[in-house]
Amino acid sequence: MLSQHTMDVVKSTAPVLEVHGVEITKTFYKNLFEANPALLNIFNHANQEKGRQQTALANTVYAAAVHIENLPAIIPVVKQIAQKHRSLGVLPEHYPIVGEFLLRAIKEVLGDVATDEIIQAWGEAYGVIADVFIQEEEALYQEAENKQGGFRGFKDFKVVKRVAENALITSFYLQPADGSALPEYLPGQYITVQVKDPNEEYILNRQYSLSKSYDGESYRISVKRDQKNTPIGKASNYLHDYVQVGDTLSISAPAGSFVYEATEKPVTFIAGGVGITPLISMFEKAASENKAAVKLIHSASHLNEHAFEKALCRIAIPENVTYVQHASDVAGKITKEMLAEQVDLTGEVYLCGPVGFMHEVIASLTELGMSRDQIHYEFFGPAMNI
Structure with a gap:
């Protein structure tokens, strides 16, 4: 439980975070990956390239500062991020590393403005917020694991069919390589595909929506080729160029909170x-x-x-x-x-x-x-x- 003084200090930093948030998170990721390059096997490189991850983290940190006295207000955002984290294999042991480099980045960017009192307050607040994420993600891991055919982390699936939908989009049909049952999913959910390109130093992680209704037979992802051959499209283009029927892909269990909810309305x-x-x-x-x-x-x-x-x-x-x-x-x-x-x-x-x-x-x-x-x-x- 955070003290009122700690919450007041964190809340007082919100205006500064609103202005310097993206600069802080860019510094954070740069330093984090330089010191822990193995984490590049977990993070989505495309989101890093476009600056999406930095902006998203800045938004989350700012929201945490604004709502520090009422953290349940940011639970919808926590749940969405936790779905992404679970699909990427983020684990509790990653959080202390992230916390250490986030606090360093705040100090590096803000300099003397980030007093010892502010750094200490944010350290305490980060611990509480990290626990919220860890608990939410563990619940999602258990939910995925407890389904029929469910699993934790990543599992090999075999490509059983490949279909060109048009000149740019190709669908890949996937079944568990071990012949086990296919875990059910909700309409709108996605999987993370790990692409192990021999020309790349690190694993490429990319989320793809499941593009057909659950039928108990196979998952289908439909991948658009990146015609510009940008770094962001590496994973998708690798699938187009090299992955054929009979190959295996390592994927996560279906995840995502953007799902259809039954209604009687149009x-x-x-x-x-x-x-x-x-x-x-x-x-x-x-x-x-x-x-x-x-x-x-x-x-x-x-x-x-x-x-x-x-x-x-x-x-x-x-x-x-x-x-x-x-x-x-x-x-x-x-x-x-x-x-x-x-x-x-x-x-x-x-x-x-x-x-x-x-x-x-x-x-x-x-x-x-x-x-x-x-x-x-x-x-x-x-x-x-x-």
Whole structure:
């Protein structure tokens, strides 16, 4: 239990963290990896390259400072991050290392402003916050392990089928290499795939949504090739170029809190590009049980980039279910006017796609009168504000 004095000191640092948070977390990760390079086998390199991880951690540290007297207020963020941590194999023994380098980074960036009193207060606060994460993550590890066929950490799965969905997206079907039962998952969840590229010094970890409903037979991930061959696309391009039927991939048990929740209200799913992948199983689940209107809008850059068209058309057979294709090369961006016409604003919206796309859609929906509680979204990466 933190003393009132400790909480007051931590809370007083919030304005400084709001300004210097990203600088602190960039310094933190730089120093952490220089001293502990083996941790690069756990972290998602793509998120590091884009600065997403640094921004997400800065947001979390700032939120912790603001809400230090009421930590339950940040539990939704904790749960989302804990899902990512569990899928990456973060363990309790990692937290003291992180705490040590976070405090060092605060001192390095803030200099004399970070007094001994502030560093001590943050050390105490970090211990309490770390315990919250450790407990939440252990519960998730146990939940994954206790399912039929469940497991803790990573397990080898065999590629049993490979399908080109279009020129850019290829699907990989995966089954447990040991022939055990396939653990169940919720519509919208993802797995972490460990890519062991012989040309890379460290393991590449990348999360991919499970792009079909659970059938007890196989998992499916649908991977978009990075045409620009950026460092961020290394894992995806390796899968495209080298992974064939019969190969094995080490994956984590399904994770993620962006899942479909049953409702009697109308539901609209809005996907941008490969953001369609977590929404496929959600759309199928809603179409099978919701008596109200169910609609999926898939926006892509070009008409030929609408993957899974036949499968989505089959899901949309019931009268209350609609599948809408939108191509920006023909119709331009999704506008507020289009959303007003296509979305039942009294219902729920599930949204996934590039961050710019989601920002625009969320802004338009809120301008049209939808509350944030009606809009559910997933960002492909760490928990960042949109």
